[in-house]
Amino acid sequence: MILIKGGHVVCPVTKRDETADVLIDGRKIIQVEAGIDADAGWLKDKDVQVIDAAGLIVAPGLVDTHVHFRDPGFTYKEDIETGAKAAARGGFTTVVCMANTKPAVDNLETLEYIQKKGEATGINVLQTATVTKGMAGEELTDMEALADAGAAGFTDDGLPIMNEKVLYEAMLRAVQLDLPISLHEEDPLFIKQPGVNMGKVSEQLGYGGASGTAESIMVARDCAMALHTGAALCIQHISAKESVDYVRLAKKQGADVHAEATPHHFTLTEDAVLEYGTYARMNPPLRTEEDRLAIIKGIVDGTIDMIVTDHAPHSKEEKDRPMAQAPSGITGLETSLGLGIKSLVQPGHISLMKLMELMSKNPSEFYRMIPGSISETEAADIVIFGENEEWVVKEEEYASKAVNSPFTGWTLPGKVHYTICGGKIVYQG
Numbered sequence: 001m002i003l004i005k006g007g008h009v010v011c012p013v014t015k016r017d018e019t020a021d022v023l024i025d026g027r028k029i030i031q032v033e034a035g036i037d038a039d040a041g042w043l044k045d046k047d048v049q050v051i052d053a054a055g056l057i058v059a060p061g062l063v064d065t066h067v068h069f070r071d072p073g074f075t076y077k078e079d080i081e082t083g084a085k086a087a088a089r090g091g092f093t094t095v096v097c098m099a100n101t102k103p104a105v106d107n108l109e110t111l112e113y114i115q116k117k118g119e120a121t122g123i124n125v126l127q128t129a130t131v132t133k134g135m136a137g138e139e140l141t142d143m144e145a146l147a148d149a150g151a152a153g154f155t156d157d158g159l160p161i162m163n164e165k166v167l168y169e170a171m172l173r174a175v176q177l178d179l180p181i182s183l184h185e186e187d188p189l190f191i192k193q194p195g196v197n198m199g200k201v202s203e204q205l206g207y208g209g210a211s212g213t214a215e216s217i218m219v220a221r222d223c224a225m226a227l228h229t230g231a232a233l234c235i236q237h238i239s240a241k242e243s244v245d246y247v248r249l250a251k252k253q254g255a256d257v258h259a260e261a262t263p264h265h266f267t268l269t270e271d272a273v274l275e276y277g278t279y280a281r282m283n284p285p286l287r288t289e290e291d292r293l294a295i296i297k298g299i300v301d302g303t304i305d306m307i308v309t310d311h312a313p314h315s316k317e318e319k320d321r322p323m324a325q326a327p328s329g330i331t332g333l334e335t336s337l338g339l340g341i342k343s344l345v346q347p348g349h350i351s352l353m354k355l356m357e358l359m360s361k362n363p364s365e366f367y368r369m370i371p372g373s374i375s376e377t378e379a380a381d382i383v384i385f386g387e388n389e390e391w392v393v394k395e396e397e398y399a400s401k402a403v404n405s406p407f408t409g410w411t412l413p414g415k416v417h418y419t420i421c422g423g424k425i426v427y428q429g
Contacts, residue, residue, distance in 0.1 A: 061093025073102025
């Protein structure tokens, strides 16, 4: 048994926002109230591990519904075990992996391989399947069989689905299966070179760049298709002001459309490319301050309802290449909570309760999971952290295999002390 004493419980499901003790027995929370004493009553003869959480936040385990664990096919970058360790260090008890592995998750064998490895990690590792075979955008996978085997949803993340007829049919099938579709929105017509915003920085670097129109034109199309089909649609890693506007309009029209924002897109702008080089190259790219503020506005008003990391590990050797040859993406699991507090909570844009909703409750519900709750009889998936307790992001301390982050060296709030999943401590720091 584990007794978490004196922490401040912040639960977006119950809206509990007060100091309380939390008692865990096995995989479940069995009591939440003030004044639970491990040395009195029926507990005095029990083997109880007491965690002193005075001055700390006790919240449902974080949920990241957009990660790349690179397994199978690219395990020199990351594998399921190291990705899960990075997740636990960041306070995450559940992750949803993207399907652009090698081979892609367009078949039952690959799906089951990942599921089996995920079961051994100590956290909850869910796996999406691709929308199209080989992520080629032309022929649908056997969505029904993949759903029956436990696929959490469908996505060709990393590539856009340009064929409207194929995507329309996929949306209709997803509605029948009651599973979501998540889309990477970048029309190659408006991309000269990927990874950097087409604007002042790309001009300064003599690099073609990717226009915000590449994203927003696809978002407009797919929001309209979602409204027509009734599909549950996620616009992944939203980056452009116009995209936020289109999602806001679609929601007002009654579409079941949702949007993700990443910490790097609401914290940094295209100027970071000048400072961090390829460590700030990502798809979609970091854009202007106007875009960054539009993303924050979208988070505040509910247009954007999920914060995810798009955890995208790469090797140092790959990121040390010139801008045009380096891969896009950064690691994110270990810095996400801190950046959410630093960029959103501390400036007063949102409350900590709202941040927990964006990082736990909403992503869970979108992917058809029961959201974690600090409540009796619920799963003991919990993160304990110091909201304003600062820590330094150090390269040598990453649990991930990869260190490709522009945030290395930053001082962030939100130090994670414990991550508990299924009643077991999976990280202690």
